[in-house]
Amino acid sequence: MSWAIAIWAGALALAAAALAVTRDSVVHALLLLLGALVALAAAFFALAAPFAGAIQLLIYAGAVVAVFVFVVMTVEAGTEARARERVLFAGAWQVPAVVAVLALAPMLLGLRGAGEGAPAGAGAAALGQLMFGDWAVVTELVSLLLIAGMIGVRVLRRRQKGGRR
Amino acid sequence: MTGVSFLLAIAAGLFAAGLFGVLARRTILMQLISLEIMLAGPALAFVAAGAHHGMVEGTAMFLIVLALAAAEVALGLAIYLQLRRHAGDGDADAARQLRG
Numbered sequence: 001m002s003w004a005i006a007i008w009a010g011a012l013a014l015a016a017a018a019l020a021v022t023r024d025s026v027v028h029a030l031l032l033l034l035g036a037l038v039a040l041a042a043a044f045f046a047l048a049a050p051f052a053g054a055i056q057l058l059i060y061a062g063a064v065v066a067v068f069v070f071v072v073m074t075v076e077a078g079t080e081a082r083a084r085e086r087v088l089f090a091g092a093w094q095v096p097a098v099v100a101v102l103a104l105a106p107m108l109l110g111l112r113g114a115g116e117g118a119p120a121g122a123g124a125a126a127l128g129q130l131m132f133g134d135w136a137v138v139t140e141l142v143s144l145l146l147i148a149g150m151i152g153v154r155v156l157r158r159r160q161k162g163g164r165r
Numbered sequence: 166m167t168g169v170s171f172l173l174a175i176a177a178g179l180f181a182a183g184l185f186g187v188l189a190r191r192t193i194l195m196q197l198i199s200l201e202i203m204l205a206g207p208a209l210a211f212v213a214a215g216a217h218h219g220m221v222e223g224t225a226m227f228l229i230v231l232a233l234a235a236a237e238v239a240l241g242l243a244i245y246l247q248l249r250r251h252a253g254d255g256d257a258d259a260a261r262q263l264r265g
Contacts, residue, residue: 003168021186096188
């Protein structure tokens, strides 16, 4: 039963994602991305991974999309920009479509039917024990990555302030 | 096909849709949105596989993918704003070099 709900939510996310990458308006694409991320969170809840679902809602749908919205505010989104975008997209979608299908085919062909059981997800307690126990080094590497991202943004912003060209 | 196979197929579809977007769109913002979709595919695959095998590692890998996506968005958007200041356009082809 829960698998069915997860598949339904996942299909919804896939539909929203397919619409998002073909929109000519960035705002529409962003809203569809938000829809896809929320649908994925629903799938995670259905897969008995409530911690993943909550994090998905808080960080992905909350923080990441909010940052995107702030940047989208700086983009002009008039009808002429959308028309230009439409022309660019109409001239350039064929080859990427072929590449995407070629990338999709082996992934689908590799699928095999597996035995069915109820989804057995992860509680937050077991997750914490894994990430701060056996996987402590991985967690440290992730924090290193986040610090590198933070420093990178700081460096970019400093350069912005210094050399106004 | 059983439940987990369907979900893995959906995850592959998400990845392919994102890949298509990254290749077909020229606006950097749209490419970043497509990258988010591309990363969502593996995230779903990890959580679905973790639920299928009853292992907590799937969700742990999801958290790592999430941190990667957060760092990528922060840096990508910062570079995008910097590029707009220089090239005055959101077109990926306008940026031929990343020297400040």
